Amino acid sequence: MIFARINGINMHLRVSGAADSRVVVLSNSLGTDARIWDAVIERLSDRYRVISYDQRGHGLSDAPSAPYKLDDHVADLEGLADLLGLAEFALAGVSVGGLIAQGFALRNAHRLKALILCDTAARIGDDATWNSRIAAIRANGIGSISDAIMARWFGPQFRAEHAADYAGWRNMLERSPVEGYIGTCAALRDADLRGQVGSIGLRTLVVVGEHDQSTPPEVVRATAQLLPDAQFEIMAGVGHIPSIEQPERLVELMLNYFHEVGYV
Numbered sequence: 587m588i589f590a591r592i593n594g595i596n597m598h599l600r601v602s603g604a605a606d607s608r609v610v611v612l613s614n615s616l617g618t619d620a621r622i623w624d625a626v627i628e629r630l631s632d633r634y635r636v637i638s639y640d641q642r643g644h645g646l647s648d649a650p651s652a653p654y655k656l657d658d659h660v661a662d663l664e665g666l667a668d669l670l671g672l673a674e675f676a677l678a679g680v681s682v683g684g685l686i687a688q689g690f691a692l693r694n695a696h697r698l699k700a701l702i703l704c705d706t707a708a709r710i711g712d713d714a715t716w717n718s719r720i721a722a723i724r725a726n727g728i729g730s731i732s733d734a735i736m737a738r739w740f741g742p743q744f745r746a747e748h749a750a751d752y753a754g755w756r757n758m759l760e761r762s763p764v765e766g767y768i769g770t771c772a773a774l775r776d777a778d779l780r781g782q783v784g785s786i787g788l789r790t791l792v793v794v795g796e797h798d799q800s801t802p803p804e805v806v807r808a809t810a811q812l813l814p815d816a817q818f819e820i821m822a823g824v825g826h827i828p829s830i831e832q833p834e835r836l837v838e839l840m841l842n843y844f845h846e847v848g849y850v
């Protein structure tokens with residue numbers, strides 16, 4: 587566990603794997619933290635140096651006052667890469683983490699060797715949905731909307747078969763810092779990269795869960811179609827966070843893709 591000052595805030599980072607291995611950086615989704623990647627890290631870190639972090643406003647990183655901008659999140663990732671001296675690496679992000687990854691790729695093409703976008707899009711939701719989520723949380727807290735969010739993250743089968751896990755991930759969501767959560771909702775509300783992602787000149791793996799209700803397959807497919815060179819995969823039986831529901835399959839897709847782009 588590492589804590590580091592980046593862009594004036596204390597950020598929480600984790601590093602696994604050998605120092606001389608190729609690097610993979612992982613970015614979390616809204617209302618979660620780096621722990622959603624644990625089962626992926628376990629399976630990748632014998633071959634790669636894997637760096638995960640809690641975005642500003644999430645996990646053990648500081649939660650400055652809302653609102654945030656997508657550029658704040660991208661700048662944090664740039665600061666993290668500078669701090670760790672990462673000249674080139676692979677980047678994977680889920681949901682807002684994937685939006686941050688797209689923003690990072692647009693500003694730092696020279697640094698990226700591979701890009702994996704999970705359950706994300708160049709535009710997620712719209713102004714009205716984010717504003718009403720922000721208002722509901724300001725009025726009544728995250729707990730007042732956590733049922734609806736959990737239902738978008740996980741399908742009924744996961745909930746039925748993994749009741750303890752479901753309850754644990756709900757704890758993570760409900761314990762999110764309110765300023766951090768709202769700050770990132772504002773970043774999501776204001777971010778629209780649809781006009782820009784066509785210039786990401788890197789072959790990209792785009793993955794979505796079949797049952798994702800936050801960024802459904804057709805939304806994610808539309809972003810994949812904006813990219814010049816994307817491999818689009820739908821993961822059967824999975825919702826919004828494939829690193830939790832099917833880490834084995836996600837890692838298999840990532841390793842095949844790394845092989846294809848020569849990042850081995």
Ligand SMILES: O=C(O)CC1=CCC(=O)O1
Nearest residue numbers: 615616681682735738800
């Ligand atoms: O909370 C949700 O609806 C899912 C989500 C949207 C953006 C993100 O990062 O997670």
